[in-house]
Amino acid sequence: THTHTPSLSLYVCLLCPVHARVCVHTQTHIDTLRCVVRPPSLFVLGPGSFQHRTPELSVTEWIKVLVLGPTLAPLRLVLMVVMFILVCLWVGLCLIGAPRDSSKPLATWRCNLINPVVAMACRALLFVLGFYYIKVNGTLDKSVAFLTPNHTSYMDPLIFTWFAVSHVAKAGVSKIPLVNFIIRGMQVVLVDRTDKKSCDETKAAINRRAENPTDWPTVCIYPEGTTTNGSAIIQFKRGAFAPGVPVQPATVSYSATQFHPSFVYGGRLTILRLFCQVAQYAEVTFLPVHVPTAEEKASPTLFANNVREEMAASLGVCATSHALGDVLLEMAAMEQNLPFDAGVVNFGQFQDLFELSVDDAKRYLRRFAELDRDRDGLLTLSELESALGDLGPLYGRALFTKFDQDEDGVIDFREFLTALEYATAKVSAEETIEMAFNFIDKDHDDEITEPQTLAAVQVKRNRVF
Numbered sequence: 001t002h003t004h005t006p007s008l009s010l011y012v013c014l015l016c017p018v019h020a021r022v023c024v025h026t027q028t029h030i031d032t033l034r035c036v037v038r039p040p041s042l043f044v045l046g047p048g049s050f051q052h053r054t055p056e057l058s059v060t061e062w063i064k065v066l067v068l069g070p071t072l073a074p075l076r077l078v079l080m081v082v083m084f085i086l087v088c089l090w091v092g093l094c095l096i097g098a099p100r101d102s103s104k105p106l107a108t109w110r111c112n113l114i115n116p117v118v119a120m121a122c123r124a125l126l127f128v129l130g131f132y133y134i135k136v137n138g139t140l141d142k143s144v145a146f147l148t149p150n151h152t153s154y155m156d157p158l159i160f161t162w163f164a165v166s167h168v169a170k171a172g173v174s175k176i177p178l179v180n181f182i183i184r185g186m187q188v189v190l191v192d193r194t195d196k197k198s199c200d201e202t203k204a205a206i207n208r209r210a211e212n213p214t215d216w217p218t219v220c221i222y223p224e225g226t227t228t229n230g231s232a233i234i235q236f237k238r239g240a241f242a243p244g245v246p247v248q249p250a251t252v253s254y255s256a257t258q259f260h261p262s263f264v265y266g267g268r269l270t271i272l273r274l275f276c277q278v279a280q281y282a283e284v285t286f287l288p289v290h291v292p293t294a295e296e297k298a299s300p301t302l303f304a305n306n307v308r309e310e311m312a313a314s315l316g317v318c319a320t321s322h323a324l325g326d327v328l329l330e331m332a333a334m335e336q337n338l339p340f341d342a343g344v345v346n347f348g349q350f351q352d353l354f355e356l357s358v359d360d361a362k363r364y365l366r367r368f369a370e371l372d373r374d375r376d377g378l379l380t381l382s383e384l385e386s387a388l389g390d391l392g393p394l395y396g397r398a399l400f401t402k403f404d405q406d407e408d409g410v411i412d413f414r415e416f417l418t419a420l421e422y423a424t425a426k427v428s429a430e431e432t433i434e435m436a437f438n439f440i441d442k443d444h445d446d447e448i449t450e451p452q453t454l455a456a457v458q459v460k461r462n463r464v465f
Contacts, residue, residue, distance in 0.1 A: 054256065054258065054260045056268065057273075064258075065269065065272060065273065068278075069272060069276055072278075073272060073276055077275065080129075083125060086121075087118060088179070088181045094113045094114050095114075098184070100184075102205070103205070105212075118164070118182065118185065126155070129274065129275070129277075130277045131155075131281070131282055134284060135282070135284070138285055138287065142218050144248045145210045145216070145243070145245050146209075146218065146219050146220075146240045146248070147221070147248050148240050148248070148249050149250040149251060149252055150230070150251055150311060151225075151228065152253070152261075152262045153262050153263055154227075155254075161186070165218045166186050166189070166216070167219065167220045168189045168206075168219060168222075168239075174190060187216060189205045206219070206240070210243035210245045218248075219240075221239060223304060225324040229262040230254065230317070231317060232318050233308050234320055234326075235320070236304040236305070237304075238304055241301075241303040241304045247289070248290070249314075250286050251285045251287070254281065255281040255282075259277055261280065287310060287314055320348075321347075321348035321349040322346055322347065325351065325358045326343065326344045326347045328362075329344065329345065329347065331343075332366075333365060333369075333377070336375070337369070338365075338368075338369055338375055339376070341377075342412070342413050345414040345417055350418075364413075364417055378411065379403075379410060379412075380410055381397065381409075384399065384400050403415055405419075
C-alpha cells in the first residue's frame with residue numbers, strides 16, 4: 001500500500017471535496033492555501049524584486065553610452081585595472097611566508113599592512129566609477145563576528161570592503177588571476193553551493209569565526225543569497241544566524257533616476273552603463289548590533305526574520321517570502337521559453353509550508369511548460385482540457401476551477417504549484433484508500449462499478465501531472 005499517491009490524491013482533493021474526511025482535511029488548510037495563492041498585500045511586489053528598475057535606455061542614457069562609452073568608460077577601466085594589479089601585488093608581498101591554512105587567522109601585523117590598503121583601494125575604485133560621495137550612517141562594530149547587509153549590486157562588496165571586512169564569496173572567484181591574493185589577505189570564506197563538502201567546510205569556518213570573533217575580521221554575509229533590485233528584502237538564508245551570536249545588520253541603497261546599478265534580470269548594457277555614469281550615489285547604514293534572545297538562539301529562522309524586519313524598516317521597504325529559489329526558477333522558466341517572471345512564486349512560503357525543494361519545483365515547472373502550449377506563462381481552460389484528452393470535458397472545468405484560486409480565468413505557475421503541493425501532501429494508508437474510493441465512486445452510492453474503475457484508470461494513465 002502506498003502512502004503517497006500524488007496523481008490520485010490530486011484529483012481527490014481538488015475534484016471531490018464533498019466527502020467528510022476530505023472536506024475536513026481541505027477546510028483545515030484552506031486559509032493556508034489561500035494565503036499562498038493570494039498572499040497579504042505586505043508580500044506583494046510591484047515590478048518584482050528580480051526585475052531591473054531601469055531596463056530601458058532613455059535618450060539621456062543613449063547619449064551617455066554613445067559619448068562616454070568610447071571615452072570615459074575605457075579610462076575608468078584602465079585606472080581600475082592598474083589599481084587592482086598594484087593592490088594584489090602589495091597583498092601578495094605581505095603574504096610572503098604566511099601559512100596557507102585558512103582555518104587559522106593571519107598574524108595581526110600582516111592584517112595591519114593589508115586591510116588599510118585594500119580598504120583605501122576599494123574606496124578609490126568606487127570614486128573612479130563615479131561614487132564621489134557615499135553617505136554613511138552609524139558605525140561598524142568590529143567586535144561582532146558577522147555583518148548582514150542586503151544585496152543589490154556588485155558594488156556592494158566594494159563598499160563594505162571599504163570598511164575592511166571579510167566576505168563569504170563563491171569559490172569560482174578564486175580562479176580570477178591575482179584575486180587569490182586578495183582572498184587570502186582579506187581571509188575570505190569561499191563556498192561552492194553545488195558541493196556538499198564545500199558547504200560543510202563553509203559552515204565550519206563560520207562557526208570558528210563565531211567562536212573567536214576578535215581573532216578574525218568581521219565577515220560580511222549577504223543573507224538573501226542573491227541580488228535584488230532593492231525594492232524589498234527577500235527571505236534570508238540561515239548561515240549567519242545559526243551560530244546564535246550577535247550580528248550587525250546593515251543596508252545599502254542606490255539613488256538613481258536614469259540608471260540603477262542593481263544586477264538583476266532585464267538590465268540592458270548594465271556594465272557599460274555603469275561605467276558611463278557621470279556621478280552615482282549610495283547610502284550605507286549600520287544598524288545597532290542585534291543580540292539574539294534565547295528564543296532566537298534556539299531558532300535561527302526566527303533570528304533571521306527579526307533581523308530582516310529591522311533592515312526592511314530601515315530601508316522603508318517590505319519583507320517578502322521571495323527567496324533564492326525564485327531566482328533559480330526564474331532561470332528555469334526562461335530555459336522553458338516561458339516569461340522570466342513565471343517562475344517567481346514567493347518560494348520561501350513553499351519551503352516553509354510544504355518543504356518543497358527547488359528540484360521538485362523545477363520538475364513541476366517543466367510539466368507546466370508542456371501544458372502551456374503558447375508559452376505565455378498562463379494555463380487556459382482549453383489547454384487543461386486538451387491535456388486531459390478524452391476526459392477533458394468531464395474533469396477539465398472542475399479541475400480548472402480548483403486551480404484558479406483568484407478566479408481570473410487563467411492558472412499561473414504559482415497557483416499550479418500551490419494546488420499540486422497541497423494535493424500531494426502525505427496522507428495515511430487509510431486516508432489514501434478512502435480518498436481513492438471516493439474519487440472512483442462518482443455517483444456517491446458507496447459502490448464502485450467497472451465503468452467508474454476504467455475511467456479512474458484512464459485518468460491515472462494520462463499522467464496529466
